[in-house]
Amino acid sequence: MLVSEIDVVSPLTLNECLAILSNEETNTRIIAGGTDAVVRMKDGKWLPEKWININGLTELRYIIERDGQIHIGPLTTHSDIIHSSLLQKKADVLVEASREVGAIQMQNIGTIGGNIGTASPAGDTIPALYVLNAVLELRSLTNTRLVPIEEFFIGPGKTVLKQNEMITNIIIQPQSENEIGIFQKLGPRKAQSISIVNVAISLLMGEGHQVVKGKIAFGSVGPTIIRAKKCESIMTLGPLTDELIQNIAKIAWKEVMPITDVRATAKYRRDMASALLERGLYRLMRRWENK
Structure with a gap:
């Protein structure tokens, strides 16, 4: 497949993105940092009819503490995690894992949502999210569901994520003082x-x-x-x-x-x-x- 043949759409809002995903007649795939996309396309594994570029959805890039839990947006980069004082104090294992995700250039571009969505058994942030009891918020245009991370993966590269859904929030339990x-x-x-x-x-x-x-x-x-x-x-x-x-x-x-x-x-x-x-x-x- 030539680059000129790739169809890419860039929604301006989350709702617009979910509306595009809801079209069951088109085979789509979300792209954010894109650190895995080119490699997978060369391998002939990721060849959707349309790529949905969500890199501009800044509403999905955040790290906040609310109601005793830490919420991380799927577009949060590994560098964001590494430099977060909140995560350094209350989720050090995730900070250490993000430091091991490729070179600095990849940490600046790659996102935690992408690391999860790729569903590689070798994904560096995923074991850290397991021990932090992470829960994933999955949204479609008409529904929102919460899935514990241990129930999200069903095999190498395979998850319970439906074609019309995307990860919109990662919720972790902060570490205590002890x-x-x-x-x-x-x-x-x-x-x-x-x-x-x-x-x-x-x-x-x-x-x-x-x-x-x-x-x-x-x-x-x-x-x-x-x-x-x-x-x-x-x-x-x-x-x-x-x-x-x-x-x-x-x-x-x-x-x-x-x-x-x-x-x-x-x-x-x-x-x-x-x-x-x-x-x-x-x-x-x-x-x-x-x-």
């Missing part, structure tokens, strides 16, 4: 490539090294993001000692479900998932001691 988070990524080149394995960890701490509640989400080790529920349950059994951390890491090796592809073997991904989790837990303990 909650700490971290994002770890393994890639061929730091912050420049698709993750071979990534992991987001969020811990609600009690006295000493006691974990009251822990959340762990792995990327690139399954068809969708994997919540390491067994690891999470073991974390609360006692203080997070060296022995317990190492046992949790061993369990993670069995809990992930990676495949072998051109970037890594399944065994290597299992080994690295275990190692990244162990390293992340040690780093979090050091942060907690210094807090």
Whole structure:
């Protein structure tokens, strides 16, 4: 397909965009930052009849705290997230994940809504959103529904999003004073490539090294993001000692479900998932001691 053959429409308002999406006779696809679009078109995977360019819908670019929750617009860029004082204080794991999304140029252009909508198991912000209990607002011209992020993805590149819907809000639960988070990524080149394995960890701490509640989400080790529920349950059994951390890491090796592809073997991904989790837990303990 030649660039001259691509049909692009740029709505001026959200309602105009939803009206375009409601036309079931036309195969459409939304584009914002477009960091994935050219690659997918070259691969012959994204070839809609019409692209809907929503980059000008500034009403969808925001980070606000309201009623005890943090609301993030889908057009919020990774750079917006990185420089948000609110997210630095109350969603540090998401800030760390956004820092790992490509080079600075990509962080300036790429949006969190696009990272979610692409539905890649390797998407860097998605594990962070899992441990922040994110809920997605999906809107059509006639309906609005809220979908927990763990119910949004149904496979690589596949979601429950309907043809006439778009993501209009991402709602996360702010971390408390006793909650700490971290994002770890393994890639061929730091912050420049698709993750071979990534992991987001969020811990609600009690006295000493006691974990009251822990959340762990792995990327690139399954068809969708994997919540390491067994690891999470073991974390609360006692203080997070060296022995317990190492046992949790061993369990993670069995809990992930990676495949072998051109970037890594399944065994290597299992080994690295275990190692990244162990390293992340040690780093979090050091942060907690210094807090």
